[in-house]
Amino acid sequence: MSLLLKRLVITGLGLFGALMVWPFLLFIQSAQSAFPGYLSFSVVQGAFLWLVFGALFGSIEGIVVSSRTKAFKGILFGMILGIGFGVLGVVLGQTFLFYAAGLIVEVEGVTRLILVAFANGASWVIIGMCLSMIEGLRSLSLRRILVGLWGGMIGGLIGGFALQLVLAYKPGNGIALLVGLSLFGLSLTFFYSLFEQGFSLGSIKLLNGPLRNKEYSITRNRMSVGTKDSCDIVLTGYRDIKDVHAFLITKKGRVSLVAAQEGNPVKVNDENRSECSLRREDVFAIGNAKFMYGFFSMGV
Amino acid sequence: MKCLYNAKTVCSIAGAFLLFCNTLFFAQEKSLSITQIDNSRLVSTQTIRLYLSIHGESFSPDTQNIIVEESDNGKDFKKVRLVEVTKNANQSEGISFFLLLDNSGSMWDDLEGKATSDPAMTRMNHAKRAIAAFSQSLGVHDRLALATFNTQYTIVQPMTSDAASIPLALEGVTRPAREEGYTELYGSIPTAITSFTEVVGRKALVILSDGEHLSHPDSRLDFTIKQGIDAAIREGVTCYVVNFGTSRDNTLPDLADASGGVVFNAASSQDLSDIYERIRSSILDEWAIRYIASMTAGDRRYVRVSSPSNKIPSGPARVYYSGGVLGTGMARPSWFHLFAILLPLAAWLALVFCKLERETTDAEIRLLYGASSGQTRAFTLTSAQTVIGGAASSDITIAGNPSLKDNAATVVYDKTRARYTIVAESGVTVNNKPVKNRVLEDGDVINMAGTVVVFDDRKKPVK
Numbered sequence A: 001m002s003l004l005l006k007r008l009v010i011t012g013l014g015l016f017g018a019l020m021v022w023p024f025l026l027f028i029q030s031a032q033s034a035f036p037g038y039l040s041f042s043v044v045q046g047a048f049l050w051l052v053f054g055a056l057f058g059s060i061e062g063i064v065v066s067s068r069t070k071a072f073k074g075i076l077f078g079m080i081l082g083i084g085f086g087v088l089g090v091v092l093g094q095t096f097l098f099y100a101a102g103l104i105v106e107v108e109g110v111t112r113l114i115l116v117a118f119a120n121g122a123s124w125v126i127i128g129m130c131l132s133m134i135e136g137l138r139s140l141s142l143r144r145i146l147v148g149l150w151g152g153m154i155g156g157l158i159g160g161f162a163l164q165l166v167l168a169y170k171p172g173n174g175i176a177l178l179v180g181l182s183l184f185g186l187s188l189t190f191f192y193s194l195f196e197q198g199f200s201l202g203s204i205k206l207l208n209g210p211l212r213n214k215e216y217s218i219t220r221n222r223m224s225v226g227t228k229d230s231c232d233i234v235l236t237g238y239r240d241i242k243d244v245h246a247f248l249i250t251k252k253g254r255v256s257l258v259a260a261q262e263g264n265p266v267k268v269n270d271e272n273r274s275e276c277s278l279r280r281e282d283v284f285a286i287g288n289a290k291f292m293y294g295f296f297s298m299g300v
Numbered sequence B: 001m002k003c004l005y006n007a008k009t010v011c012s013i014a015g016a017f018l019l020f021c022n023t024l025f026f027a028q029e030k031s032l033s034i035t036q037i038d039n040s041r042l043v044s045t046q047t048i049r050l051y052l053s054i055h056g057e058s059f060s061p062d063t064q065n066i067i068v069e070e071s072d073n074g075k076d077f078k079k080v081r082l083v084e085v086t087k088n089a090n091q092s093e094g095i096s097f098f099l100l101l102d103n104s105g106s107m108w109d110d111l112e113g114k115a116t117s118d119p120a121m122t123r124m125n126h127a128k129r130a131i132a133a134f135s136q137s138l139g140v141h142d143r144l145a146l147a148t149f150n151t152q153y154t155i156v157q158p159m160t161s162d163a164a165s166i167p168l169a170l171e172g173v174t175r176p177a178r179e180e181g182y183t184e185l186y187g188s189i190p191t192a193i194t195s196f197t198e199v200v201g202r203k204a205l206v207i208l209s210d211g212e213h214l215s216h217p218d219s220r221l222d223f224t225i226k227q228g229i230d231a232a233i234r235e236g237v238t239c240y241v242v243n244f245g246t247s248r249d250n251t252l253p254d255l256a257d258a259s260g261g262v263v264f265n266a267a268s269s270q271d272l273s274d275i276y277e278r279i280r281s282s283i284l285d286e287w288a289i290r291y292i293a294s295m296t297a298g299d300r301r302y303v304r305v306s307s308p309s310n311k312i313p314s315g316p317a318r319v320y321y322s323g324g325v326l327g328t329g330m331a332r333p334s335w336f337h338l339f340a341i342l343l344p345l346a347a348w349l350a351l352v353f354c355k356l357e358r359e360t361t362d363a364e365i366r367l368l369y370g371a372s373s374g375q376t377r378a379f380t381l382t383s384a385q386t387v388i389g390g391a392a393s394s395d396i397t398i399a400g401n402p403s404l405k406d407n408a409a410t411v412v413y414d415k416t417r418a419r420y421t422i423v424a425e426s427g428v429t430v431n432n433k434p435v436k437n438r439v440l441e442d443g444d445v446i447n448m449a450g451t452v453v454v455f456d457d458r459k460k461p462v463k
Helices: A003-030 A038-064 A068-102 A109-138 A142-169 A174-199 B002-028 B123-136 B165-170 B185-194 B225-235 B252-259 B269-284 B337-353
Strands: A203-206 A215-217 A222-226 A246-251 A254-259 A266-268 A275-277 A283-286 A289-294 B031-038 B047-055 B067-071 B082-087 B095-102 B143-149 B153-160 B202-209 B237-244 B263-266 B287-292 B300-306 B318-321 B364-369 B377-380 B385-389 B409-414 B419-423 B428-430 B437-439 B445-448 B451-456
Touching: A003 A038, A003 A174, A003 B337, A038 A068, A038 A109, A038 B337, A068 A109, A068 B318, A068 B337, A109 A142, A109 A174, A142 A174, A254 A266, B031 B300, B031 B318, B047 B300, B095 B123, B095 B153, B095 B185, B095 B269, B123 B165, B123 B237, B123 B269, B143 B165, B143 B185, B153 B165, B153 B185, B185 B202, B185 B225, B185 B237, B202 B252, B202 B269, B225 B237, B225 B252, B237 B252, B237 B269, B252 B263, B263 B269
Parallel strands: B095 B143, B095 B202, B202 B237, B237 B263
Antiparallel strands: A203 A215, A203 A289, A222 A246, A246 A254, A254 A275, A266 A283, A283 A289, B031 B047, B047 B287, B067 B300, B082 B287, B143 B153, B300 B318, B364 B377, B364 B451, B385 B409, B409 B419, B419 B437, B428 B445, B445 B451
């Protein structure tokens, strides 16, 4: 999957999430007066919101590398972690909104509209940041957590701002929520995919076999390559590859290819190596799967 | 001289009468005013804390004789359940006072508004004495800041808990030059209130002025009292107004009303001292009420307090923000909203279950980068010999790379052995190794003067 397609898929998932969670949130909000308080109201909304978004986000890696097992594990993990972080995000966001909007509650007119929209945008930043950290926590990657924080921040600001802006003109209208959620989902995932490349130390591109053209961003200090489902890069349909065959290790900004065990066939530029620091355009083979290392979105 | 004496006498009597009326007024009017709303526990405990100031009546509020009502539109109020009533709510946390002192030219006249050469007789001197005395009476948890205004706004003492620094700071307040002697009252109020932003807890602004707002004729600023009122509500600051002298600004009572404060009239330094102390003790004596907030939809919740058993009607309603972070008051979804769930769900599952790769069986070379468009493109190798180069006559023409030879390389297909070989004179690498003749394997990377292609032989199984 090329980088462009990957970005389209990730961004599309953001939109799917917005559409799927929208009716649930409409239903919960229409029953606001039945809740005993804002805490339970926020908890239920947060749980539904991130149950859906968490599942979708969790499936990204599985979809990108065409691994159903990885996708389903990601969905399960995303749902469980999503509920926890979603509840935390919405409760914190609601608390912040009460504080921030409380400062301007008696201001009138357009000024109020814009200030409340900003306050809501800032609250959604908290929600977005909580959500988008899930992928980083799942992969235990500080870089991905940072990527998530940036994506969540921008997505949250845009979505929360839009929601209040539309609600000001159409109070109680469900379309406002759909607009807010869609912009939130789209911008969160779009910027997530954009920042993922920016924060990465390059990427590797598979050149042959059934997974040809797939790109893997190097966003962790240690990435495993092999046939096992738990590997970061799962290679199925290739010859001479062990369960855990090799590692891509990042140290001081340099990426190295290291064979996991003596005797695992690893080649860099057609030479057998057990460990080698990679340079741009290096071609390396793990078993008979061939990769190129570079910065593909930037023209290598 | 006689005439002057008579005028002084008349002014003194008038001042005393005003003070009497002031006292009488506050002694008779019964009111309950909400001085501050604390919604910081609304999410965690669903409770709101109201700070109440009781005027003109001495009674102890409790959950039986106080009624708190909420409304989402400011009209239809419903009673809410009280949880707790606390006296002396501010004693343990202390109060932050901001004293805003008029330093216009008239403050350097005497109490009757006449010019005087005796500094001890000026209104400013009376005010300084009262402020110095007030600073010494503050509690250990209280804080105080001081600013003056005339044509300019000047911070004399930033917020401090060091009461001893105030008398010294007051010495720095001097008579303004004629051009500096105007009364920029409306601009100074929001400026002073904004400096409260970082301050937490109970906040009070005490404005002492001896006249009306009067901007410098050349001033480009166009402040109104509305900006002060907005700032006071935004920052949760209660504004107290002290009219010192015979003239007063007619809009300042609006500021006091809107922020839960009171207007006082003073005629001497003793009056001032009494008023400052009265403000402090009234805030210290404030009551705090905690109640369970309602869960009606809407982003504004109006709240008012009354005590029917004490015949105290509701004061003006105050407002707090009650909107949901994900929206509020939405209509119930219809059946067609199901499509919003099912359609994306189907698309998502399709992505999970389907592979997104393009399947072909022919061998090909794929352009990685180096061409003008920069995009990956594929060229099928169907002939026995395929010439790759920059010339239009090549079998595969790669444009946009002036360094690329017309015929950079030839890929030859050996039918009997079913394998491809690349043949080049010079300047071609395969997997970063210079080559002139080499059998190609699936996934080999060919670099021709910076144009990089991948050899893709799908006929050869990789497994």
